[in-house]
Amino acid sequence: GTIADGIENHxxxxxxxxxxxxxxxxxxxxxxxxxGFGDHEFVPWSISAIT
Known part of the structure; x- marks a missing residue:
């Protein structure tokens, strides 16, 4: 990324x-x-009950 490349700092x-x-x-x-990805975007946890 830009930090590792020395372009930007933290x-x-x-x-x-x-x-x-x-x-x-x-x-x-x-x-x-x-x-237009809508519901197909990244979700870090399940919205429904775990079965």
């Missing part, structure tokens, strides 16, 4: 991530939403 990347989180929280669409 605070710069952390700031960029935070800015993106704020944008999405404010209604900006994610890349998944823009590309």
């Amino acid at each position: 605070p710069d990347v952390a700031n960029r991530i935070l800015e993106r989180i704020v944008e999405v929280a404010g209604g900006s669409r994610t890349k998944s939403e823009i590309q």
